[in-house]
Amino acid sequence: MIIFFSILFLSGTEKTTVNEERIIPQQKVIIIMMDGFGEAYYRSSDMPTLNFMEKQGIFKVVKSLMPSVTNVNNASICTGELPEKNGITGNSFYNAATGTEDFMEDDSLLLSPTIFERAGKKGINSALFSSKKKSVSLLSRGTLFSLSPETASQEWVNKIGAVPPIYSREVNYWLMDAALYSMKHDSSIGLFYIHITDYPMHTWAPEETESKEHLNKIDQYIARIREAEPNAMILVTADHTVNHKERCIDIEKACINRRMPIKIAISAERDKYVKHHRGFGGTSYVYLNNKKDLPEIQKLIKGLKGVEEVLTRDAAAKKFHLMPGRIGDLVVFGDEKTVFGNLDTEYEKLPGNYRTHGSVYEASVPLFVYNAQDAPTADFFFSNYKIAAWLYR
Numbered sequence: 001m002i003i004f005f006s007i008l009f010l011s012g013t014e015k016t017t018v019n020e021e022r023i024i025p026q027q028k029v030i031i032i033m034m035d036g037f038g039e040a041y042y043r044s045s046d047m048p049t050l051n052f053m054e055k056q057g058i059f060k061v062v063k064s065l066m067p068s069v070t071n072v073n074n075a076s077i078c079t080g081e082l083p084e085k086n087g088i089t090g091n092s093f094y095n096a097a098t099g100t101e102d103f104m105e106d107d108s109l110l111l112s113p114t115i116f117e118r119a120g121k122k123g124i125n126s127a128l129f130s131s132k133k134k135s136v137s138l139l140s141r142g143t144l145f146s147l148s149p150e151t152a153s154q155e156w157v158n159k160i161g162a163v164p165p166i167y168s169r170e171v172n173y174w175l176m177d178a179a180l181y182s183m184k185h186d187s188s189i190g191l192f193y194i195h196i197t198d199y200p201m202h203t204w205a206p207e208e209t210e211s212k213e214h215l216n217k218i219d220q221y222i223a224r225i226r227e228a229e230p231n232a233m234i235l236v237t238a239d240h241t242v243n244h245k246e247r248c249i250d251i252e253k254a255c256i257n258r259r260m261p262i263k264i265a266i267s268a269e270r271d272k273y274v275k276h277h278r279g280f281g282g283t284s285y286v287y288l289n290n291k292k293d294l295p296e297i298q299k300l301i302k303g304l305k306g307v308e309e310v311l312t313r314d315a316a317a318k319k320f321h322l323m324p325g326r327i328g329d330l331v332v333f334g335d336e337k338t339v340f341g342n343l344d345t346e347y348e349k350l351p352g353n354y355r356t357h358g359s360v361y362e363a364s365v366p367l368f369v370y371n372a373q374d375a376p377t378a379d380f381f382f383s384n385y386k387i388a389a390w391l392y393r
Contacts (some may be wrong), residue, residue, distance in 0.1 A: 026124060027373055028232035029191045030225060031115075031388055033077055034218070035070055035131075036198025036357070038241020042366050044206035045215035049223040050368060053234065057370035064240050064384045066320040067268035067283035068362040071104050071138065073239030073384060074195060078139045079112040080389030082321040087111035088138070089326040090268030094287055101266050105134045107141050116142030116191065118392035124190040129179045131171050131197035134271060144189065149174050166273070169214040172196040176221040183228045201242040202276040202355050233372035237384040238365035240357045243336070245350055247306050248280045250343040251332060254304055257346055260297055263287040266328070267341045269358040280341035280350075282359025285328030298330055306338030308359075336361045 039061050042050065053059070064073050065083060067090055075088035083089050088104055095102045116126035120142045128146040130136050140146035147156065149163045149171050157163060160177050164170035179194050196218065204211035225234065251265035269281020286301065288294060294312070302310045309332075316331035317324040334340060339356055365384050369375055376390050 026122075026190055028189075028229055029119075029388070029391060030229060030232050030234045031077070031191075031193045032222065032225075032234065032236045033074060033193070033195040034236065034238045035196055036201030036240060036242045037215075037238035037365065038201075038206075038362070039364065039366055040206040040241065041201060041211065041215060045212045045219070047215055047219035049219045049226065050236065053222075053236070053368050053370040057368060057372070058375065058378045058381060059369075060367050060378060060381055061364060062237075062367045062381060062383050062386075064238070064363045064365045066322075066360060066363055067281065067358050068240035068360070069269050069281060069283075069358050070132070070198070070239050071134070071271070072268070074135055074139065075110060076385035077237065077239070077387060078114050078116075078193065079110070080115065080385065080391075081112040082385065084317065084321045084323050085112055087323050087326060089322050090266070090283075090285065091134075091271035091281075092266055092268065093326050094264060094266055094285065094328070101264065101270075103134070103271060105137045107138055110138060110141070114139055114142050115193070115388055115391060116140070118142075119191045122392050124392070125188050126191040126193065127179075127182055127186075127189045128193045128195075129175050129182075130195040131166065131175050132195065132273070135195050139193075147175075147178055149178075152178075166197065167199055167276075169200045169210070169217075172200070172214070173217060173221070176218070176224075180221070180224055180228055183225065197273075198239075198242060199273075199276055205244070205355070231371075233375070234368070234370045235372065235387050236366070236368040236370075237387045239384070240362040241365060242355045242357050243362055244352070244355050245280070245282075245334075245339045246337040248278075248339050248341050248343060248348045248350055249304055249306055249334075250346050250348075251284055251286060251301060251304075251340055253343065253346040255297065255300065258300055260293065260300055261289065262293075262297060263289050265332075265340065267339070267358070269339070269356065270341065277356040278341060280339040280356055280358075282334040282339050282357065282362065284332040284334075284340035286330040286332055288329045291329065294329060301330065301332055306335055307332060308335040308338075309333040334359050 270279035
């Protein structure tokens with residue numbers, strides 16, 4: 001006798017009655033994290049595929065997480081957890097054990113399961129594609145395989161073609177071609193996570209021709225993904241937008257010049273992609289030599305031109321859901337035109353084409369939920385990190 005039973009797939013597919021000899025496959029999931037893709041970039045560009053998805057699915061402009069840098073947001077999107085739980089509080093952090101500033105790129109620093117690990121427990125294979133190798137080393141736990149153009153094997157070069165420079169818009173096209181190749185040639189992958197680089201946004205403002213060309217091309221790739229996987233859900237969001245900044249402050253030098261030296265000031269933006277932003281960002285973690293200096297140094301930094309807010313560790317952790325042990329004694333936020341970083345002098349006026357992020361002024365991004373069966377209602381998606389938090393639970 002054939003026994004019938006009902007299965008509710010946790011990836012968001014509809015409830016389906018099947019027999020024990022034939023299990024309907026889960027709905028494929030494609031997550032696209034468009035680094036630097038703020039609303040101004042979306043509205044300034046010809047993107048008919050995303051326009052269609054906006055009208056047919058859930059679309060919102062939502063808050064991203066602070067600091068508004070890639071690692072913080074990418075880790076939270078990938079885990080569905082806030083930084084206070086997953087532990088990723090910047091592109092860099094102060095390693096108290098070694099007394100050095102280290103990049104946050106090692107997966108041992110990620111304290112929450114990835115979506116790939118959650119999917120794996122449901123028997124679903126995952127693949128991570130990222131233009132930035134730092135995202136692969138940080139987030140790829142649980143994937144069947146991961147790929148970055150920066151470390152692509154000759155096998156991938158033979159399949160897709162020569163790898164463009166990381167500092168180019170073409171590197172994003174190469175990555176999209178690689179993801180499409182896998183969709184067409186490996187039916188075993190049920191979850192794709194695609195992360196493209198924000199080099200074009202650091203280089204061009206939303207209204208510039210090169211930016212519009214880049215995003216129109218990305219939109220064409222999303223159309224090809226819909227064609228290749230017509231039954232898949234497609235989830236699209238970003239980590240931050242990118243804005244012009246006028247000035248950079250070296251907080252360490254500012255404190256030394258006022259005879260109140262500190263241990264170190266770390267730009268949460270600093271990573272290995274220095275051509276993007278020179279390591280400058282709108283949030284700085286300040287570590288003190290002596291905790292008793294906190295009130296005076298907090299007042300000193302608050303008085304610097306361009307500083308908007310200076311919070312204690314506990315206040316910043318509470319306000320922005322950060323892990324206290326991985327942020328400074330003080331957390332400094334710049335105004336709309338100010339960033340922080342290491343300089344030869346205390347202050348530098350930045351060129352007219354300089355663009356970066358890291359402040360609250362870059363913490364707003366589009367979010368698209370398309371063709372997602374049994375997705376939560378729109379109210380659930382109040383922040384970018386919620387876009388896939390409901391999957392594989």
